[in-house]
Amino acid sequence: xxxxxxxxxxxxxxxxxxxxxxxxxxxxxxxxxxxxxxxxxxxxxxxxxxxxxxxxxxxxxxxxxxxxxxxxxxxxxxxxxxxxxxxxxxxxxxxxxxxxxxxxxxxxxxxxxxxxxxxxxxxxxxxxxxxxxxxxxxxxxxxxxxxxxxxxxxxxxxxxxxxxxxxxxxxxxxxxxxxxxxxxxxxxxxxxxxxxxxxxxxxxxxxxxxxxxxxxxxxxxxxxxxxxxxxxxxxx
Numbered sequence: 390x391x392x393x394x395x396x397x398x399x400x401x402x403x404x405x406x407x408x409x410x411x412x413x414x415x416x417x418x419x420x421x422x423x424x425x426x427x428x429x430x431x432x433x434x435x436x437x438x439x440x441x442x443x444x445x446x447x448x449x450x451x452x453x454x455x456x457x458x459x460x461x462x463x464x465x466x467x468x469x470x471x472x473x474x475x476x477x478x479x480x481x482x483x484x485x486x487x488x489x490x491x492x493x494x495x496x497x498x499x500x501x502x503x504x505x506x507x508x509x510x511x512x513x514x515x516x517x518x519x520x521x522x523x524x525x526x527x528x529x530x531x532x533x534x535x536x537x538x539x540x541x542x543x544x545x546x547x548x549x550x551x552x553x554x555x556x557x558x559x560x561x562x563x564x565x566x567x568x569x570x571x572x573x574x575x576x577x578x579x580x581x582x583x584x585x586x587x588x589x590x591x592x593x594x595x596x597x598x599x600x601x602x603x604x605x606x607x608x609x610x611x612x613x614x615x616x617x618x619x620x621x622x623x624x625x
Contacts, residue, residue, distance in 0.1 A: 394429075395618035398469030398492075400460050402434040403441065403476035404558050407588035407607070410595050411475035414611035420621035428618050431469055435460050441478035442520030454482045458489055465492050473497075473614045475607055477527075477586045478520040493617070500613050501584060501606040502530040508604075512537045514575040514583035516549050516590055527586055545574045549590075557589035562596050 397415070401408030412432060421427045438460070444453035457479055461472055472494045474480065480498050487494045505513055513536055515527045522540050531538040541549060548567050556563045575583050584604050585591055591607035593599075615622055 393619045395470035396429045396431065396468055397614050397618050398461075398464030398467070398472045399430060399432040400435070400457065400464060400472060400474045400479075401432055401476075402436040403438055403474075403479060404589065405434055405436055406557070406560070406592055407475055408432065408434045410592050411473075411588065411607055411611060413595075414608060415614060417625055418608075418611055418622055419615050420623040426620075428615065428620055431464060431467055433460055433464055438479075441476065441481070442518045445478070445481055445520045445524060450482075453479075454485060457482055458486055461486050461490060461494070465490055471495060471614065471617050473610055475588050475591075475610060477588065477606055478518050480526055481520065481524050495610060495613050495617060497606050497610040498526050498530050498586070501586075501604060501609045502527070502534050502536070504609050505531075505582060505584070505604055506534045506536060508582070510536065510582045510604075512539060512578075512580050512582075514539045514541075514578065514580035515586050516541070516571065516583055517586035518553060519546065519550060521586055522546065527584060539575070539578050539580050541571070541574060545571055549587075552593065553587055553589040557592050563593040565597060568593070568597075 528538040
């Protein structure tokens with residue numbers, strides 16, 4: 390094994406199904422012909438991390454941050470060379486976490502916006518939790534890249550949150566009918582693409598399939614994790 394090949398630390402559990410989906414993406418997208426050619430991955434699925442949206446919007450930011458930081462340091466001390474956090478809302482704390490680590494944290498929203506800009510898109514819808522939307526995690530990155538961000542109105546945002554919390558996080562598959570209403574809004578608003586900016590929506594995509602119009606932040610994170618740890622991508 391080459392010394393250039395890294396060890397990926399995955400700070401997961403937000404939620405557990407999303408973490409499972411992320412690791413499956415890593416397996417699926419790594420160019421490997423044997424067990425030994427896959428990445429070495431250490432997954433810490435800490436389901437006890439407080440809800441990120443509730444914490445950020447409810448004045449418990451520091452509690453969430455300290456929990457995330459302790460978990461990140463645990464992975465660093467275990468020998469991981471790169472850190473991936475398959476939870477978009479937690480990236481509200483990403484720069485603070487990175488400042489406390491000596492290993493790189495792969496910034497999922499930032500890398501997603503880079504991919505969107507490289508694809509030549511201009512007007513970008515954001516599908517994410519209230520925590521991600523209200524703190525402007527993606528809006529800030531899109532603005533800095535010179536792109537236009539479109540966030541859903543209140544009624545559509547409630548539908549997005551319902552799919553995330555009432556369905557996917559509860560182990561259900563997610564309503565196609567609800568998603569169809571979201572899709573209609575995005576296209577009527579003139580978006581030329583939309584970010585799946587919550588890993589539960591990445592789970593929805595895995596279960597139902599979605600067109601390339603939807604840019605999956607989890608997919609971008611998986612690709613970057615593979616490449617940065619010294620492996621090649623498999624086309625699927």
